[in-house]
Amino acid sequence: MTTETIANVTLTTKANVYFDGKCVSHGFTAADGSKASVGVVLPATLTFTTGAAETMECVAGSCEYKLAGSDAWQRSSAGETFSVPANSSFDIRVTDSYHYICRYA
Amino acid sequence: MTTETIANVTLTTKANVYFDGKCVSHGFTAADGSKASVGVVLPATLTFTTGAAETMECVAGSCEYKLAGSDAWQRSSAGETFSVPANSSFDIRVTDSYHYICRYA
Numbered sequence: 001m002t003t004e005t006i007a008n009v010t011l012t013t014k015a016n017v018y019f020d021g022k023c024v025s026h027g028f029t030a031a032d033g034s035k036a037s038v039g040v041v042l043p044a045t046l047t048f049t050t051g052a053a054e055t056m057e058c059v060a061g062s063c064e065y066k067l068a069g070s071d072a073w074q075r076s077s078a079g080e081t082f083s084v085p086a087n088s089s090f091d092i093r094v095t096d097s098y099h100y101i102c103r104y105a
Numbered sequence: 106m107t108t109e110t111i112a113n114v115t116l117t118t119k120a121n122v123y124f125d126g127k128c129v130s131h132g133f134t135a136a137d138g139s140k141a142s143v144g145v146v147l148p149a150t151l152t153f154t155t156g157a158a159e160t161m162e163c164v165a166g167s168c169e170y171k172l173a174g175s176d177a178w179q180r181s182s183a184g185e186t187f188s189v190p191a192n193s194s195f196d197i198r199v200t201d202s203y204h205y206i207c208r209y210a
Binding site: 015017021026029038042097099 | 107108109110111112113114115116117118119120122125126127129131133134143144145147164165202204206
């Protein structure tokens, strides 16, 4: 099941633009006070670094991702989640689009 | 004054991607039930058509826009708003980025 909408959020109006627009997100604060964002990755292969640990939930489309220290690309599709440790990184490759919710653990 | 955050919204998690990602937005429903979106236009010159009339509020960056039937490009910067009639169109050109809230009138 995918998360299509999230109620009772405080939305940040200015987008975050990464990699010349290959990734665009909008941040929000959830009802419980936690920070998160919704975003999309367009066709590209990118490397993201993490500060805090984060969980990526796919809400539409799909990606392949590879965590730091792994040699294996794994697929994540709508309704699926993967987690990235703090102070780490992951590669992501997208051929169509990958729509996500990023939550900080 | 710019609108940095909007409270009590229901956020749609899947982005709207227009013009190969030159414009990306996320829709939301405001506390009063009205539909709107937050988005960003990256460097490009684009033409958007409207169904319902809409109001574009700039929250960061700037654009130039030209309404259908006009020969004049006008600038819109953070804190400024312009309105587009229903069933019309407008051209927009952006050299850096234009972050906006789009509300339906």
